[in-house]
Amino acid sequence: MVFTLAIVGRPNVGKSTLFNRLVGKKLALVDDTPGVTRDRRGGEGRIADLEFLLIDTAGLEEGDVGSLSERMKAQTAQALKEADIALMLYDARAGVTPMDEHFAAWLRRTETPVILAANKCEGKIASVGFYEAYALGLGEPVALSAEHGDGLADLYQVLVETL
Ligand code: GDP
Ligand code: MG
DSSP states (O other): OOEEEEEEOSTTSSHHHHHHHHHSSOOOOOOOOSSTTTTOEEEEEEETTEEEEEEEOOOOSSSOHHHHHHHHHHHHHHHHHHOSEEEEEEETTTOOOHHHHHHHHHHTTSSSOEEEEEESOOSGGGHHHHHHGGGGSSOSOEEOBTTTTBTHHHHHHHHHHHO
16 A cells, blocks of 8 residues: 655754665655645655555744744645554654654644654664653654664654554
């Protein structure tokens, strides 16, 4: 079964790094519609024999801070519409931030199944931030390191269980 996975979360948690790792190469922007979809990227991702369409959400660096959360929501909402599963990343080194909580509260109300993943989990430094994630109310996080490629077998397992 081919399914669509959207990587969501606040800026800087490693969404694009994970996208690049799962797609295996850097892709050009595919959707240059002005507005919320401006920097959304799509690609064909794979973990072992599991193949899926992948959406990376981005493009939140521009604009004034006041509009950030609305734009983030609009962009994420669009990705969720197209996705069978959402993968919410947070930065386990930074720990859970108010913006992560805001995101999680909103994702808990969507009908799309959400998998929570703690990124930047290489090394022991991240362990405190890993356990903080239970407060997000999205279940047990999958520990990942997008940069090092750790945790992909666990992600595979959770994806198969969620489908
Ligand atoms: P995005 O804004 O969520 O798309 O985040 P990026 O993929 O652009 O990554 C933001 C920063 O986090 C970059 O400096 C990455 O190199 C770094 N980063 C991404 N994944 C990891 C990881 O697994 N471990 C560590 N230590 N840094 C990471
Ligand atoms: Mg990005």
